Amino acid sequence: MRKARVHPGLKKIDLVVTSARYHESGDRLLQARGFERRGQVWSDTQLFDRETLALRLRQGQRVVSGQETDLPGDYEIGPRLELEDAGWIVAAGTRSGRDDLGVPLY
Numbered sequence: 001m002r003k004a005r006v007h008p009g010l011k012k013i014d015l016v017v018t019s020a021r022y023h024e025s026g027d028r029l030l031q032a033r034g035f036e037r038r039g040q041v042w043s044d045t046q047l048f049d050r051e052t053l054a055l056r057l058r059q060g061q062r063v064v065s066g067q068e069t070d071l072p073g074d075y076e077i078g079p080r081l082e083l084e085d086a087g088w089i090v091a092a093g094t095r096s097g098r099d100d101l102g103v104p105l106y
Helices: 008-012 050-058
Strands: 015-022 029-038 046-049 063-068 075-083 089-091
Touching: 015 075, 029 050, 046 050, 050 063, 050 075, 050 089
Parallel strands: 015 063
Antiparallel strands: 015 029, 029 046, 063 075, 075 089
């Protein structure tokens, strides 16, 4: 039986966001669901509010959007998340005037 290999780029990532929930108006993030890297392993599913996610981005942590794969602890990596000058949290390459993580809603 062959060993399954985890994506090598995951070693450089601190947090993978897999889904999000927005305010009723649709412009501000309420919560994001994701997984935090803890050494060689990933945490169970965690919920991050907007302030916590923005703080992690200000601290320079590498936060990306992604999707879980069939192999536990492996993710399809999407764009890196950034904090715009106006305070919006967006996926790299998008400028929309609102929070947009580029992940499905939950």
